[in-house]
Amino acid sequence: MIPISEPSLTDRERQYLLEAFDSGWISSRGEFVERAEALLRNATSARYAAVVSNGTVALHLALLAAGVEAGDEVVMPSLSYVATMNAALYIGARPVLVDVDPDTWCVDPHAVAAAITDRTRAVIAVDLYGNPADYAALRNVTASRGIVLIADAAESIGGAMNGVPTGALADISIFSFFGNKIVTSGEGGAVTTDDPEIDARIRQLRNQGNSVERRYFHDVLGFNYRMTNLAAAILCAQLERLEELTTHRREVLDWYESRLKGVAGVRLQSVAADVVRSPWLMTVCVDDWSGAQRDQAISLLAEEGVETRPSFVPMQDMPYVKTPERISTPISAKIGREGISLPTFPGLTKEQVDHICERLLAAVRGLD
Template identity: 35%
Template sequence: MAEQSGAPGAVSLGRPSLGEAELAAVGEVFRSGWVAGAGPACHAFEEEFAAACGVGHAVAVANCTAALHLALLAHGVGPGDEVIVADYTFPATGHAVLFTGATPVFADVRADTATVDPDAVAAMVGPRTVGVIAVDAAGLPADYADLGELTARCGLFLVEDAACAAGATYRGRPAGSLAPVAAFSFHGRKGITCGEGGALVTDDAAVAAKARKLAAFGLESAWAREGRTDLPIPVFDEPGYNYKLSDLGAAIMRVQLARLPELLGRRRAVADRYAALLADVDGLVPPGEPGDRTGTWQSYAVTLAPGVDRGRVAAMLREQDIGCNFGTYASHLQPVYGVREACPVSADLFRRQLAIPMHAELSDADVERVAAALRKAVENSR
């Protein structure tokens, strides 16, 4: 399976775009002597990333799940509460709710964008509901105008799960500024990456301060105490977590953030070429973008017609060393949540979507090869 394979002739499903500039940045951190988390490289990255998102504060953390967990804790979520979560997403979104002792309640999604349906969210609001987590599906922002109006009217918080969305926009505004708090991922499959990592971003100084404290065991960071001539003795007044991003990761992210327009441009060119090559394939629907938003093309998932055998299509692609996978999860179907409610649109996408190679390292020849192989596989899998 060529998902991140470097095997000769393989076309991987995803591949990071890392090079000499990132290596040089790591070398600088080595020479500085500060390789732990929440140090000078992290501080610099946080300022740069907050500016890129159009917000006042960023807290660099170990992964997006940590950022989501911190966002919920900063809002005081706990046992007895319910948080409405977009259903069509990697289960880390729902897991973050479970970590607080609260209950995730899953809302169905739009068939065209795979983002949460505001009407479905409205139908799920109950007496125990405290907030909503919308997901930017595969880097495509959700309907934040409607979601913002709904949550404000109902007195709920709104969190943007922007795991895949660095560089996306909605009505001219950047991902990260679309809800009062947002969480990003810098995993190896994302558009910009340091292998593992994430960030919480917000304009709310109190939320940022709470998240920063809880991400460092409940203490002021060691870097903040650096250079003092007295002997400060930190005091633990509440339990926290070790959610910090290392300065090694932050140094890589500073380079990746500077390269974001280049990397997104290449992904968009790949998406445009796929759309042209697959437009007339009977048996699949390519993904698209509504006119009021731009995605990051974190992944490229086609929706197969009901009569097409997805497993056979996948097998035929993988036999040719072309990576592929299902789109993402219909979270309500996962037994960890014990959910009885139905999300039929999400469940249908879970059954029929197929992700094909999408990353900035794809050559034009790779794209042509994948499209031709997919066309043939669909034709032979009815």
């Protein structure tokens, strides 16, 4: 079976992990935590970076640091992994879900502008499948209104817009280092920003709200959202290999696009001229597929030894979402039922990509 994803782990990751183990610092203190944060600052051009235990808690902390409170509104795209919405719900804020651009599949700035009210405290943009959102247009919406712009860059490390890396495109940015991401620590995440007050708030909240002046005294309600030194050791090795990892994955995406671009009925995600996409996960849509047809194609590909997965379900379709939030976002719904994600990782060969494309196109023809 060709898996949907597979981490690229080398002797460097093993060496650093053993160094952390042998040091005795296996919890949230140790040299690799600070090293990882320094490497993230270098990779993103952000002034501050704080590592945390996963990408979901990074979103939670970002919203808290932005001053979001219960009853506030947070505008975000409906097409995203559900953690984007859940982070707002944890606080008691109201997620305001809007549609995405039909070409880039990222949040539509015009839809964001139309959704702004006097209750809006933050906007979350999602770099879907590694494609950075239109941050220039989004800043035009948020900056003059005093609304905090947060980048859910969980999938887009190594990407850029107008030469600015992801991690420095919004007021606050978050990353995920889950096992299927370009850079992994197994589980892990980070928050980056140029604002020293936001960074200080993130660091306090991730560490049980501890006082910086008095040990075991806690100024605010905080959380245990720290990254372990063991996870940070793996992350350091991965961040040192970021250029290598992105280069190999870009090659994989190039192979896919050379086979699938221009094929009738197959639609690829568009990348703006001023954007460098992070090559996270090759995802395509098949025109006029129903969700059932897409799922049948996933089963057929599995029988041929290829693991794939469906695109994200619009978040308002989750059973626990309250009825008033079940809005219509037709573009997100279309991508959600027509989209299929294909294996994407550095170890893929061109022959494997050719096989995957042949099986996908056979499934498309067979399900017409």
